[in-house]
Amino acid sequence: MLVKAGLLIDGTGNEPQADACFAVEKGRIIAIGRIRDFSSEQVANAVDYSGFTVLPGLIDTHVHLFLEGIFDLKERSLRWKDEKDITLIRAVKNIARTIQHGVTTIRDLGGPHNINTVLKQAVRRSVISGPRVLTCNRAISITGGHFHYAGGREADGAEEMVKAVREQARAGADCIKVMMTGCVDFNRQDAGTVELSRIEAEMLFKEASKLGKPVAVHANGIEGVRQALACGATTVEHGALLKEETVEEIVRSSAYWIPTLIPFQRMLDYSEEYNTKSLPYDGIHTVYARHREMVGRAAKMGARIVAGTDAGALGVEHGDLWWEISLLIECGLSAGAAIHAATGLAAQAIGIADEVGTLEVGKRADFIVVNGNPLQEIKNLNKINKVYKDGHLVYQ
Structure with a gap:
């Protein structure tokens, strides 16, 4: 699964990334980059959240x-x-x-x-x-x-x-x-x-x-x-x-x-x-x-x-x-x-930073999709569109 994010907040504390993508396989993130970094087949089948903010669960x-x-x-x-x-x-x-x-x-x-x-x-x-x-x-x-x-x-x-x-x-x-x-x-x-x-x-x-x-x-x-x-x-x-x-x-x-x-x-x-x-x-x-x-x-x-x-x-x-x-x-x-x-x-x-908390290669694909930019208005964190855990959609 390739995920396209309008804005990606990766949970590391670093600056957010606009128009970022990440690939998920067997419940974990295997690659992060721009759309050009992925094959045409991956892009064609991407899950498109380009109108939303994506951040870690x-x-x-x-x-x-x-x-x-x-x-x-x-x-x-x-x-x-x-x-x-x-x-x-x-x-x-x-x-x-x-x-x-x-x-x-x-x-x-x-x-x-x-x-x-x-x-x-x-x-x-x-x-x-x-x-x-x-x-x-x-x-x-x-x-x-x-x-x-x-x-x-x-x-x-x-x-x-x-x-x-x-x-x-x-x-x-x-x-x-x-x-x-x-x-x-x-x-x-x-x-x-x-x-x-x-x-x-x-x-x-x-x-x-x-x-x-x-x-x-x-x-x-x-x-x-x-x-x-x-x-x-x-x-x-x-x-x-x-x-x-x-x-x-x-x-x-x-x-x-x-x-x-x-x-x-x-x-x-x-x-x-x-x-x-x-x-x-x-x-x-x-x-x-x-x-x-x-x-x-x-x-x-x-x-x-x-x-x-x-x-x-x-x-x-x-x-x-x-x-x-x-x-x-x-x-x-x-x-x-x-x-x-x-x-x-x-x-x-809580001692699990090697597994979750950030959207980085090797981590579990726990992420949420929200309406709006929570960095500009924190209440947008409560505007949940979708919730993924281990790469699986668990709530929408």
Whole structure:
């Protein structure tokens, strides 16, 4: 298959190419060039998207497939108690919605009943159609710690941390997810205590490294993020309530920062209408403004900022990645950098850059066709015309 693109954004962060073509064979890109570089027979049978923008399939580095982004707080609290079959069906619905929005790879960072691992295998075996799934299997927390109620693996002490890591690796986890802190308290405007002791955190990271598993760290607040960085976090998830000095530490580290802006935006939207005790408008506004400021500073200083939605969080639906990209732009990233954060850079962050994330020779032919130029108007990323995965049309 030869694909003709009116505008090609290849996901590398380089300048887009007008009137480019690429050839696909057995699900991979085998050549890229101009129309003159291909035979007359190939050109005659080309798939013509010369009136569209073509770019790599998007990568959402932080989702929770088991939960949709409902606002009803009482209903949300019941989701943790749903039986496995209902939760699985809901997750299948979420994964279908994801690929319809041009997201061809996701990383699920925790949920109940090992459902993310089940879906990973179901997609891999072509039982269902959806984005390729990377997973942590079960997120690790201390007893009673953050996310323990949603199928987390509770562990206390160095030895249990080691065992918990080994369990996830045995289950086929692509990464280890650990809850270093809790969530943000918008009334106190802090993230509470750092939940793991230093020795617990160090042993977890040491075992993950030995088993070749990157570590995604849920961390908010200065001390939580500092401990995550000191232990060697691969990705820092959320990272709210930071100061410029902490941002500088992120920049100097090898970590990727996934700030998940949409949940904060959606909580702000919700609190503007309802202003509940746990979601006060003024508190959320203050925290979110600071978070955006720090992301903007980090971008200027050269931090590796990556797009992830935390889909399943309050008001955040699966497939909303284009919105996260637009919020990164509002924080100061260029449109090209923000798209890179959801393509090539995202693939680097989750360890699959040799397979996906960019449209280059040898890579899997995951690409989307959109109306308009997203570099000029980022909302065009949500104007999906077609979605290809491994060279096959999976949605139009």
